Amino acid sequence: MILDDSPQTKPGPPALNPYGDALFLDFDGCLVEIAPTPDAIKVPDDLPHVLQELAARLNGALAIVSGRSLHELETFLQGFDGPMVGSHGAEARGMTAPMAHQPVGLSDLQQEMADFASQSGLLYEHKSHGGAVHFRSDPTRQAQVEGFAHALAERYRDFTVQPAKMAVELRPTGFSKDGALVLLSELSAFEGRRPVYAGDDTTDEPALAWAEANGGFGIKIGAGESVARFRLPEPQQLRGWLSAALEGEAWDV
Incomplete structure (x- = not known):
């Protein structure tokens, strides 16, 4: 798949199909703006509610997939009780089997x-x-x-x-965001749905590629090369796209 970093050549994403799509969302730089330090991010007050309502609209097929720790995700997104994958897949909630993995030498590293x-x-x-x-x-x-x-x-x-x-x-080693999508897609809420993944970083490219290769599509947030077919310039536009999905409206960028 060809990488492309030209925003002009990538359109905004189509509207979500609540009956057929499964939505996977990165956190930093995607749902919330990047901050000077990781603990300085600002989470919009209504974001957990929007995610919770959208998950209900998608019949549970919405998950957060992040490099952040699971504890941090749960703290920042209190009010959203759907599946979350932290640490690039090394820990998660809402999975049928625990994903926790304690690598050798962690504290020394x-x-x-x-x-x-x-x-x-x-x-x-x-x-x-x-x-x-x-x-x-x-x-x-x-x-x-x-x-x-x-x-x-x-x-x-x-x-x-x-x-x-x-x-x-x-x-x-052995954990990645695309690997997390494979496991999530096997859950009953996600099974058989079209995967839609949104992310902003190089860490998201394997997951964006996985969504594109499995009948769905990726949404690149911000500038930079990406395998994703669609792009939104900032997290604010992604949040607008999510809100529009709740209202049943197409998001026209």
Whole structure:
């Protein structure tokens, strides 16, 4: 599938079909705007309610799929009780079988990442099944952070380097957002429905590709290359598209 980073060549998504679609949504940069630090995001007051109502309209076929920890997702989206996948699939709620996985060397890896970030004047983000170092405050440090992460992954074999927006993450090996979609699609609420996935980051591209390859479509949020056929410029437009689906209206970008 051809990657394309030209917003002009990608239309906005069609209206959701409540009787035939299954909706999978990333969180940061997709449902909510990116913030200077992970804990500084602003969640619109009505977002959990919109998600809950839309899940009912889709007969339960709506899930959140994120690199965030499950605990954080549940805290930010109190009022939405549908399926959630955190840590790129290493933990989840609403699944028929637990997905929790505790990789070997987790606490030691997290300490090394925290120490590196502190010594480098960068931000460390603790995750329940890994960690991330953000270089948004100094983009010139990207190569240094990437080199550190790859060296760390050589020593901690249960982890894989995951590039992200202005950050590098180490996540458990064998878990990914597209893998989470495979498992979610086997649940009765999702089975047989057309997969629709929305995401903004390189971490979302495998899931966007999976949706495109399995009879559905992807929605890229923001600029950048993507396999997704459709694009929306900002999380605000995605939230508008979701609200329009509740009202039974097509979203015209």
